[in-house]
Amino acid sequence: xxxxxxxxxxxxxxxxxxxxxxxxxxxxxxxxxxxxxxxxxxxxxxxxxxxxxxxxxxxxxxxxxxxxxxxxxxxxxxxxxxxxxxxxxxxxxxxxxxxxxxxxxxxxxxxxxxxxxxxxxxxxxxxxxxxxxxxxxxxxxxxxxxxxxxxxxxxxxxxxxxxxxxxxxxxxxxxxxxxxxxxxxxxxxxxxxxxxxxxxxxxxxxxxxxxxxxxxxxxxxxxxxxxxxxxxxxxxxxxxxxxxxxxxxxxxxxxxxxxxxxxxxxxxxxxxxxxxxxxxxxxxxxxxxxxxxxxxxxxxxxxxxxxxxxxxxxxxxxxxxxxxxxxxxxxxxxxxxxxxxxxxxxxxxxxxxxxxxxxxxxxxxxxxxxxxxxxxxxxxxxxxxxxxxxxxxxxxxxxxxxxxxxxxxxxxxxxxxxxxxxxxxxxxxxxxxxxxxxxxxxxxxxxxxxxxxxxxxxxxxxxxxxxxxxxxxxxxxxxxxxxxxxxxxxxxxxxxxxxxxxxxxxxxxxxxxxxxxxxxxxxxxxxxxxxxxxxxxxxxxxxxxxxxxxxxxxxxxxxxxxxxxxxxxxxxxxxxxxxxxxxxxxxxxxxxxxxxxxxxxxxxxxxxxxxxxxxxxxxxxxxxxxxxxxxxxxxxxxxxxxxxxxxxxxxxxxxxxxxxxxxxxxxxxxxxxxxxxxxxxxxxxxxxxxxxxxxxxxxxxxxxxxxxxxxxxxxxxxxxxxxxxxxxxxxxxxxxxxxxxxxxxxxxxxxxxxxxxxxxxxxxxxxxxxxxxxxxxxxxxxxxxxxxxxxxxxxxxxxxxxxxxxxxxxxxxxxxxxxxxxxxxxxxxxxxxxxxxxxxxxxxxxxxxxxxxxxxxxxxxxxxxxxxxxxxxxxxxxxxxxxxxxxxxxxxxxxxxxxxxxxxxxxxxxxxxxxxxxxxxxxxxxxxxxxxxxxxxxxxxxxxxxxxxxxxxxxxxxxxxxxx
Numbered sequence: 001x002x003x004x005x006x007x008x009x010x011x012x013x014x015x016x017x018x019x020x021x022x023x024x025x026x027x028x029x030x031x032x033x034x035x036x037x038x039x040x041x042x043x044x045x046x047x048x049x050x051x052x053x054x055x056x057x058x059x060x061x062x063x064x065x066x067x068x069x070x071x072x073x074x075x076x077x078x079x080x081x082x083x084x085x086x087x088x089x090x091x092x093x094x095x096x097x098x099x100x101x102x103x104x105x106x107x108x109x110x111x112x113x114x115x116x117x118x119x120x121x122x123x124x125x126x127x128x129x130x131x132x133x134x135x136x137x138x139x140x141x142x143x144x145x146x147x148x149x150x151x152x153x154x155x156x157x158x159x160x161x162x163x164x165x166x167x168x169x170x171x172x173x174x175x176x177x178x179x180x181x182x183x184x185x186x187x188x189x190x191x192x193x194x195x196x197x198x199x200x201x202x203x204x205x206x207x208x209x210x211x212x213x214x215x216x217x218x219x220x221x222x223x224x225x226x227x228x229x230x231x232x233x234x235x236x237x238x239x240x241x242x243x244x245x246x247x248x249x250x251x252x253x254x255x256x257x258x259x260x261x262x263x264x265x266x267x268x269x270x271x272x273x274x275x276x277x278x279x280x281x282x283x284x285x286x287x288x289x290x291x292x293x294x295x296x297x298x299x300x301x302x303x304x305x306x307x308x309x310x311x312x313x314x315x316x317x318x319x320x321x322x323x324x325x326x327x328x329x330x331x332x333x334x335x336x337x338x339x340x341x342x343x344x345x346x347x348x349x350x351x352x353x354x355x356x357x358x359x360x361x362x363x364x365x366x367x368x369x370x371x372x373x374x375x376x377x378x379x380x381x382x383x384x385x386x387x388x389x390x391x392x393x394x395x396x397x398x399x400x401x402x403x404x405x406x407x408x409x410x411x412x413x414x415x416x417x418x419x420x421x422x423x424x425x426x427x428x429x430x431x432x433x434x435x436x437x438x439x440x441x442x443x444x445x446x447x448x449x450x451x452x453x454x455x456x457x458x459x460x461x462x463x464x465x466x467x468x469x470x471x472x473x474x475x476x477x478x479x480x481x482x483x484x485x486x487x488x489x490x491x492x493x494x495x496x497x498x499x500x501x502x503x504x505x506x507x508x509x510x511x512x513x514x515x516x517x518x519x520x521x522x523x524x525x526x527x528x529x530x531x532x533x534x535x536x537x538x539x540x541x542x543x544x545x546x547x548x549x550x551x552x553x554x555x556x557x558x559x560x561x562x563x564x565x566x567x568x569x570x571x572x573x574x575x576x577x578x579x580x581x582x583x584x585x586x587x588x589x590x591x592x593x594x595x596x597x598x599x600x601x602x603x604x605x606x607x608x609x610x611x612x613x614x615x616x617x618x619x620x621x622x623x624x625x626x627x628x629x630x631x632x633x634x635x636x637x638x639x640x641x642x643x644x645x646x647x648x649x650x651x652x653x654x655x656x657x658x659x660x661x662x663x664x665x666x667x668x669x670x671x672x673x674x675x676x677x678x679x680x681x682x683x684x685x686x687x688x689x690x691x692x693x694x695x696x697x698x699x700x701x702x703x704x705x706x707x708x709x710x711x712x713x714x715x716x717x718x719x720x721x722x723x724x725x726x727x728x729x730x731x732x733x734x735x736x737x738x739x740x741x742x743x744x745x746x747x748x749x750x751x752x753x754x755x756x757x758x759x760x761x762x763x764x765x766x767x768x769x770x771x772x773x774x775x776x777x778x779x780x781x782x783x784x785x786x787x788x789x790x791x792x793x794x795x796x797x798x799x800x801x802x803x804x805x806x807x808x809x810x811x812x813x814x815x816x817x818x819x820x821x822x823x824x825x826x827x828x829x830x831x832x833x834x835x836x837x838x839x840x841x842x843x844x845x846x847x848x849x850x851x852x853x854x855x856x857x858x859x860x861x862x863x864x865x866x867x868x869x870x871x872x873x874x875x876x877x878x879x880x881x882x883x884x885x886x887x888x889x890x891x892x893x894x895x896x897x898x899x900x901x902x903x904x905x906x907x908x909x910x911x912x913x914x915x916x917x918x919x920x921x922x923x924x925x926x927x928x929x930x931x932x933x934x935x936x937x938x939x940x941x942x943x944x945x946x947x948x949x950x951x952x953x954x955x956x957x958x959x960x961x962x963x964x
Contacts, residue, residue, distance in 0.1 A: 002460045005554075009535045010044045010045070011041035011045060011048060019877070020674040022652060023806065037890045042054060045517075046409065054075075055110075056783075059074075059075045059076055060072070060075060061109070061112060061121060061126075062121075063114075063119070063121070063608075064112075064126070065650060067614075068331070068611060068614060068617050069610060070114050070115040070610075070614065071115075071579060072112050073114065073182060074112075074174075074178035075111065075113070076110070076111060076171075076175075076406075077108055077109070077111070077123070077167075077840075078108075078120070078164040078165065078166060079109075079164060079166075079174070080107050080109045080111075080120060080163075080164050081107070081162070081164070081165075082175070090227065094344055099351075108123070108272060109121065109122065109129065110123045113178050113182050114349045114608075114609075115182075115186065115613065116133065116612065117133045117608070117609060118131065118155065118179070118182065119132070119606075121609060127602060128605060129609070131607075131608055131609075132157055132162055132594060133157060133159075134157070134186040134189045134190050135158050135189055135200060136194070137158045137190075137650070138155075138156070138190045139155070139156045139191070140155050140156075140179045141153070141154050142154070142172055147163060148163075149163070149165055150165075151166040151167065151168060151172040152164065152166075152172075152734070153165075155179070158650050158652075158865070158925055159588065159592055159647070159648045159649065162825070180573070181347075182942055187662045188612075189202075195637075197637070197655040197656075197658040198637045198653070198658055199636060199638060199653070199659075200585070200638070200640065200653060200655070201581035201584070201585075201586075201639075202637065203576040203636070203637045203819075204577040204635065204636050204637065205635050206580065206633055206635070207575060207576050207577060208574070208575040208623070208631040208633065208634075209572055209574045209578070209631055209816075209818060210572065210573050210627055210838075211570070211571070211796070211842045212339075212570065212571045212572065213349070213570060213842075213845060213846065213849065214567075214569055215346040215347050215348075215569060216338050216346060216347065216348035217348075217350075217628075218337065219244075219247070219339070219345075220247050220325050220520075220626075221473060221626045222246060222335055222533075223247055223257075223260055223331055224328075224337070224626035225329050225625070226264060226327070227260065227264065228329065229264050229269045229271060230269065231270065231330050232269060232271070232272065232330060233261070233271045233272070233327070233329055233330075234326070234327070234331075235326070235327050235328075235589075236276055236324050236326055237276075237324075237325050238275075238321060238323050238324075238325065238340050238344055239276070239288050239342040240257075240275050240283045241257070241290070241341065241343045241549070241552065241809075242256075242257055242258035242290055243256055243257070243258060243293075243553075244256070244343065244346070245257075245346070245537070248346065249532055249857075251391050253526065257341055258293055258294055261294060261297055264296035265302040265303050266302075267949050269302065270302050270304075271302060271303040271304065272304050272306075272586075272590060272595065273290075273291075273294060273306070274306050274307075274308065274586070274589060275291070275306075275307055275322075276307070276308070276321050276322040277308055277310070278321075279318065281464065285549070286549040288307070289549055290305070291307055301603055304603070306590065306593045306594065306597060306598065306604070308589075308596070309645065309646075310597065312626060317645045319810070320646070320804070320810045320811050320812075321811050321812075322811070323799075323813050324336060324585075324640075324797075324798050324812055325337055325571075325797075325798050325814075326586065327341075328579060328582055328583045331579060331609070331610040332575060332576060332579050332580065332618055333574075333575055333579055334573065334575075334582035334583065335572075335796060336572060336574065336797055336814060336816045337570055337784075337785075337796055338676075338786075339569045339571045339783075339796070342540035343537045343539060343546060343549075344536075344537060344541070344546075344565075345783075346532070346567075347566050347568065347569070349849060351566035351931060352532065352533075352563055352564065353563035353566065353768070353771065353776060353778050354559075354563060354564070354769045354776075355531070355532050355538055355564060356559060356560065356771075356772075357583060359560075360770070361770075361773045362773075363773060364775065364918045364919060366919075368775050368929075382586075383410065394809060402643070406426070415549050416787075417486055424685055447724075475606045486685060507860075509568060534553060534923065535552050535556075536548075536553075536555075537557050539565065540557055540563065540564050540834055541557075541565060541688055541721065542720070542778075542779070543565075544557060552569045561771075561772070563769065563776045563777075563778045565720075565778055565780075566765075566778070566780040566781065567781050567783060568674075568784060569784045570784035571644050571646060571796065572796050572818070573631070574636050575618075575631065576618045577612055577639070579637040580609065580612055580618075581637075582638055582814070584609050585638065585640055585814055586607075587607045587644075588647055589642075589646070589647050590606075590792050591606050591607060592647060593608070594606060596849050617880050629660060631811045632817050632820070632821075632822055632837050632841075633822045634820055634821055634835075634838050635818070635819040635820075635821060636816055636817065638814065638815075638816060639655035639658070639659045639795070639797075639815050639817055640655060640656060640812070640813060640814045640815070641654055641656050641657075641811065641812060641813040643806065643808050643809035643810070645809075646811075646812035652808035652809040654806060655798070655806070656795075656813055656815050657689055657806035657807070659795055659815070659817050660694070660787065660806070661691065661694040662694060663793055663795060664691070664694040664698050665790050666789065666793070669790045669828045669829075669866075670707065670710040670711065670712070670866050671698075671710075671711045671712070671786050671788075672712045672787065672788040672789075672846075672866070673711070673712065673786070673787045673801075674714045674715075674782055674785070674786040675713075675714075675715060675786075675800055675801045676715075676716060676784070677715075677734065677785050677800040677801050677802045678715055678734050678762075678802070679733045679734060679737050679800075679802040680692040680695075680799050680801055680802070681733075681736055681737050681744070682743055682748065682812070684743060687733065687736075687802075687948055688803055688807060689802070689803050689806040689807060691740065691806070692745055693800060695745060695760070696745060699711070699754060699756065700749075700752060700760045701833045703759070708828075708867050708868075709759055709828045709867070710760075710866060710867045711758055711759060711761070712763065712866070712875070713763065714761045714850075715782055716764065716765075717765075717779045717784045717933070718731065718779060719731055720783075728946065731945070732945055732946045733802075735940075735941070738937055739941065745760070751822065762934075762935035762937060763850075763932050763934060763935050764780075764932075764933050764934070764936075765779070765780035765850070765884060765931040765932060765933065766778070766780055766931060766933045767780055768890075774918070775918055775921055775925070777889075777890045777892060780931055783798050784796075785797055785798060788840075788843045789839075789887065790828075790835070791835035791839045791840035792819065792820050792835055792839055792840075793818065793819050793836075793839060794818045794838070794839045794842065795816070795818070795899065796818070798815065799813040799814075799815050818839065819836070820836020820838050820839055821836070822838070823835065824837055824840065826864055827864060828865055828866075828867050829865065829867050829868050830865070842935065843863075843866070844864070847875075847881070848863055849931070851878055851929055851930040851932065852929040852930025853930070861874065875932070878932060879933055879934045881929070882929060882930070882932060882933045883933045885924055885925065885927055885928055886928075886933065888924060889913045889915075889921045889924050889925060890912055891907060891910050893939075894936040894939040895907075895936050896936045896938045896939060898940060899938060899941050900942050901940065901943055901945070935940075
């Protein structure tokens, strides 16, 4: 009886002599039943079911039947070349040798073909290796001639090359056929037809999407969506502040970002975060604090953080950044836009300047309570920070030497995203760097022509100041001398870069610490008087950049004297397959950065994309948990900017620029643009993106065909930097793009006989309030990256209108292109048209906010028709009226009244109504409608305010020449 139980418990292979020639026909069924029972017992037994031999027999693995990962197309053992190659320059083709038959058994991996990638595992530990995702460069070849080994297959995509060896020629043919089937099944990524805009991702039809204006609605939706996560969360930001409050106003620390991530990680959700790793001497992001704080929130190690790039290796990147902003939940909900989850980004429709709660004195001081010297001189003790910034520009306009002396830091800082503060370094390093860069800059100024046409005269005068000793030398000798100089300066530059990397090694060493040693354990209880912006979150980059980020609850700006700078931004959320594409971009970056920085850390896994054909998994039924309104039905497509340094892509992708250009070309009625920058110059030797040409062509077409066509552009009134040299450089290139010089958009239109303002106008945003009894104003910083076309098409994401974001090989970026599916009736220029519900609702809400009619519209202003003469004139008149009132009350800067630096000082000495007669000033301010103001297109128009060459920002020549 006991033996019978043992036989039932353990599978026993049939031992009868079963050669097929001796088996009678009448007992074949019996033999099959015996074998079937045996196999069922094997599969039911816990030890035998997971045995390596069983998996090999059935061609299955632990990845075969995981929900969401799609079914496996083919599985089995292959011998993998022990070295993977990620760059060109290696020799893949070699002659086979006798040693090939003795390849180490440790290179024998279990390979799995899924719906859009191939991946391998170690058979003993089930550790997943680096998956190869199908992309438009995905190729497979076999044969001794091409691969260099018998029965070999070489698999290549944009990121890497993998060589595997099959056991037999039959196995090789079988695997080749399944790989060909993979390419056919994943043709949306590698098909014969190139995706629109040359994007890595196709158009995803009938997806759900919704939009967000400003950080309040966006962060609240993100927070609530994170709490619905079941399996995994992907987050990438340029800057991430763990202590940011996602839902406000509240004292509940539950809705602090790090606490939310810790909570879902405790529930078993894996959280993967990628943040840009800054050079700590250049910019104050403290990504190391971000990493340590987040990792410390879960003891099981379910929160993983990668900071990239490394600045200590020979291929480290100094100039470019990871600029994407996205949150992906379970690879089926994706938030994309311009909003980092960090300090200073939360804002709502009120654009608050003051956050003092009960402490604020909203009763205006009378002129008798204002110090006499302020009334008579117009001195602004509580002036806007941006205005003080411009005043300092005047005081230092003749010769600006960069504070803290670090020339490299200044040069790199202006190329970074806003908030790139220069931090004081040790004196020895600062002086060494200053002397080196000052020498390099002065020599380069003598040996190279600077390319901008507007500076030709300046370049000539600079050359006249340089030595003329080479005039007697022959032309050939001059060229040889110039080459020697450049080599010498390049060597100095390389030495300087090495110094920066040496100074960055400390932060790289600290990165190996997985647990934070010193974290503020006490959670900060929000003071009810500071209900919205706690500590560092009360910010004004015009006044001062962020500092001491590890002490998040401590104010760094006196909120009783300095108004905060409101932050205006946009974002959206997509579901389903479009969210899968966002996740795919994250996975491509995560896997390559994992290989570069965490290869031997097995706790950091390689990530796998989920299936695109799992309708049940892609269905979103819980959108009501985090959205107030029903999402719209749209067609969505991911576009991005990535290159070799940012994602190890052999071919850079610039599909964002392609999308902008093609969308502008396709516009029929109007274009609405919001962006942090507007740097696009046609036929320029330095600015290379082509958006200016696209805008010019479209306006010229409208003028030639006598079409009613409008372009609205909303920008920040001043660049968002607290450093004068950076502000001047950015402002210089923006003005060169719009009005300054022969290549500017306005100049080209005027030469073509086209009145620019009939077609395109530029605007900014501003607000005012009462701070401790004083009227104050400040610029609303426009950080959004949005374009809406004809209320039917939109693009939103992280990309600015400049070369950094658009060329592909510089900053990494991600945007989403939306085409409406659901339509409604509307009218343009009085004519009936069909528009999309998603885009039109977004644009109308923005216009109502800009014009101040989102809640109260006594004049029944209709924003439906943005191109009619009536509305176009109304919009411009409101902006002009608001501008005049602000100038009358505050004498605001920037303004078109100031064409030269010398006028700023006189302008600041004017008595202002907010000081001399605050009661009347308050009455004047009641005439303000919304937030829109005119953009000062001719501010400092008669000045050449490109920074001095010693700052290395003047001609941006480091980017173009310094690293070649």
